[in-house]
Amino acid sequence: MYSTQIPVKIVRSWPWIAIIASILVIAFTPLPLKASQPVARTVRVEARSFEFSPSVIHVEQGQQVTIELIATDVVHGIYVDGYGHEIIANPGQTATLTFIADKSGSFRLRCSVTCGALHPFMIGKLNVGVNLLFYRAIGLSVLAGLAGFMLFRPRNEQ
Amino acid sequence: MQQLKLMRIELTRYSIIRSLMLSRWPQFILTSLALTGFLLAILTGWFGTPVGSRNFSIIFVWIAWWAILMLIAVPFFGRGWCSICPIPAPGEWLQRGALLQPNGKGGLSLGKRWPNKFRNIWLQNGAFLLVALFSIIVLTQPRFTAVVLTAFLSIAVATSLIFERRAFCRYLCPVGGFIGLYSQLAPIELRVKDAAICASHKTKDCYNGNLRGYGCPWQVFPGGLTKNTHCGLCMECLRTCTEDNILVQTRPFAQDLILPGGRRLDEAYKAFIMLGSALVYMSVLLGPWGSLKSAAYQIGSAPWFAYVAAFLVFVLAVVPGLFSVAVLIGRRLAGLRYNARRSVINFAYALIPLGLAAWIAFSLSFVFANLTYLAPALSDPFGWGWDLIGAAGVGWSPLFTETVPLMQIAILTIGLFGSISIVRRIAAEGVSKTAALYQSIPISLFCVGATILILTLLIA
Numbered sequence: 001m002y003s004t005q006i007p008v009k010i011v012r013s014w015p016w017i018a019i020i021a022s023i024l025v026i027a028f029t030p031l032p033l034k035a036s037q038p039v040a041r042t043v044r045v046e047a048r049s050f051e052f053s054p055s056v057i058h059v060e061q062g063q064q065v066t067i068e069l070i071a072t073d074v075v076h077g078i079y080v081d082g083y084g085h086e087i088i089a090n091p092g093q094t095a096t097l098t099f100i101a102d103k104s105g106s107f108r109l110r111c112s113v114t115c116g117a118l119h120p121f122m123i124g125k126l127n128v129g130v131n132l133l134f135y136r137a138i139g140l141s142v143l144a145g146l147a148g149f150m151l152f153r154p155r156n157e158q
Numbered sequence: 159m160q161q162l163k164l165m166r167i168e169l170t171r172y173s174i175i176r177s178l179m180l181s182r183w184p185q186f187i188l189t190s191l192a193l194t195g196f197l198l199a200i201l202t203g204w205f206g207t208p209v210g211s212r213n214f215s216i217i218f219v220w221i222a223w224w225a226i227l228m229l230i231a232v233p234f235f236g237r238g239w240c241s242i243c244p245i246p247a248p249g250e251w252l253q254r255g256a257l258l259q260p261n262g263k264g265g266l267s268l269g270k271r272w273p274n275k276f277r278n279i280w281l282q283n284g285a286f287l288l289v290a291l292f293s294i295i296v297l298t299q300p301r302f303t304a305v306v307l308t309a310f311l312s313i314a315v316a317t318s319l320i321f322e323r324r325a326f327c328r329y330l331c332p333v334g335g336f337i338g339l340y341s342q343l344a345p346i347e348l349r350v351k352d353a354a355i356c357a358s359h360k361t362k363d364c365y366n367g368n369l370r371g372y373g374c375p376w377q378v379f380p381g382g383l384t385k386n387t388h389c390g391l392c393m394e395c396l397r398t399c400t401e402d403n404i405l406v407q408t409r410p411f412a413q414d415l416i417l418p419g420g421r422r423l424d425e426a427y428k429a430f431i432m433l434g435s436a437l438v439y440m441s442v443l444l445g446p447w448g449s450l451k452s453a454a455y456q457i458g459s460a461p462w463f464a465y466v467a468a469f470l471v472f473v474l475a476v477v478p479g480l481f482s483v484a485v486l487i488g489r490r491l492a493g494l495r496y497n498a499r500r501s502v503i504n505f506a507y508a509l510i511p512l513g514l515a516a517w518i519a520f521s522l523s524f525v526f527a528n529l530t531y532l533a534p535a536l537s538d539p540f541g542w543g544w545d546l547i548g549a550a551g552v553g554w555s556p557l558f559t560e561t562v563p564l565m566q567i568a569i570l571t572i573g574l575f576g577s578i579s580i581v582r583r584i585a586a587e588g589v590s591k592t593a594a595l596y597q598s599i600p601i602s603l604f605c606v607g608a609t610i611l612i613l614t615l616l617i618a
Binding site: 084125142 | 210211212294295298299443444445448449451524527528554556560563564567570571575576578579581583598606609613
C-alpha cells in the first residue's frame, strides 16, 4: 500500500520540493565574494538637524573604516546598526570612530543623541560590500510569489 | 479541506472563554486601563516636555500602542482592539446612560441615523489622509499628538451624542478604517451558527438589544455577517442572542478575501491608500533623505505643499493607476471585455495581505529602534525630572537591529504569498481556468514589484 502511494505523492509534489529546495539554497548558500584588501578608509560625515552628509556611505567588506563625525548645529551622534558602535560629537568638534567593516550589507546610521523633533528619524546608511541579504530577499520573494501562484489554483483546475 | 476544518475551533464552546466574553468586566477593565493611558497621553502631550522621545504621549501612542496594534492586535485579532478602544468609550457611556449593563432608561444621545450618503468609508479614507499629511509632526511633537487625540475624543463624544450607536467608529475613525480592512485577514471571526434561525427570529434582539445587552453598536445584523470588516468583536450579540446562535471561532487567515461578494470601491481605495502610504512613510521616515524629512515636517512651507501634492498624487493616482493598468493588461491577455471597473475593485482586495505586511515591516523598523524610550517615559511621563519606577535614566539603545531585517523579509514574503494566492482565487471567479491564469499574471507581477520596492526601501 505505502510502497505505491508515497512515490506518487512525491511525484505530484515535485514543484513544492523544488520551491522549498530553492528557498533553502537562496537563503543559506554562502556565495564566493571578492576579498578586498584591508585598505583603510576615512569618511567625513557632517551631521545637522536632521540629516547626515553624505547620507549614504559605501565601503568594502573588510576595510578599516574611520568615521569623522562633525556636528554643525547641536550635539549629534552616530549609532551603527548591526555593529553596535556609537560616537557623539559636540557642535564644532570632531569625533572619530574606527572599526573593521567585517559584516556585509546595508546598515542604518542613527543619530544617538536627542537633537530635536525629528531625531528618531535622523538616519543615514552604511553600505558594506555586496548586500547579499537584499538579493536573497528578492529571490525569496519571487519564490513566494511563485508558490502563491501555484498553490491556489482555481478549483476547476484541481 | 480537512486541514482548513481543523483550523476552525469554536472558542465559545469552552465555558471559561464564553464566560469571559459574556461578562462585561474584562472588557470594561481593559477599556478603562486604555482610557487612563489615553488621558495621560493627552495630558502629557499638552503639558509635558516638548521633547518627543522624553514625553509619554509620543512613546505611549506611537511606539507602545502602535506596536501592539500593528504587530499583534490587527494581524491576529482583527478588530479586537476596537472592542477595548478608549476613544469611543466616554461617548458610548453617555449615549447608553450606563457603564455596563443596559439600565432600561437610555442615555443622552439624540439617536439620529447616520446619513445614507456617508454610509461608507470614504470619510475614513479622507480622515486617514488628513492625519497622514501631518503625521511627521504628529509623530514627533507631543503637542500635536495631544491635539489629534483630543480631537479624536471630542469628535467621538459629539458623534455619540448626536447619532445612534458607534457612528464614529464605523464611519469616521481614521484608524478604524484600516483596522476594518485588515481585519479580513484575521484568523478569528464572529458569526451566526445558523442564518435561518436569525432570518425567522421576530425581535432581532442582536440588532435591537434587550435587557442582557445592547443592539449591535456597529449597526450590523449578525445574521447577515459574512466579513469581519464591520464587526467590532464587542460581544453584544453574544449577550443578547436568545437562541444561542452566535459563535466566535478561529479560522485560516484571509478567509474574508476569497468571498466573491461585498467588494466596494471605498474599501478598494483604502487598500491603495494603505499600501501607498506605507511606501511614503518608509521613504520619509526610514530613508536617508534629509530634505524629504524637512519637507514633510515644515508645515505650510512651499516644500511641504510639494510633499502634500506628491503624497496625494502617489497614493490616490499612481498606485491605483499602475494597479489598474496591471488589471487591464490581465483582462486583455485573458480576452475579457466586460466591467473593468469591477475587476479593479475585486483585485484591489488582493493587496490587503501585502499592505498589512508592509505596515508590519515598517513598524518593526521604528518600534524596535525606539522601544527603549518606553521605560524612561513611564518613569517620567511629563519629562519633568520624575523617576516613578526608577527607570528615568535608562539610555537609548536600538533593539534587534540585526534580526529586524530578517523579520521584515519573512513577513513581506508571507504577505506576497498571501496576495498572489488571493489574486489567483479572485481571478478564478466566473471565468475559464485559462482566462484566470492569464488575468493573474500582470497583477501578480505588480505585487512582486511592490514587494521589491518595499525591500529596497527597508533593507537595500
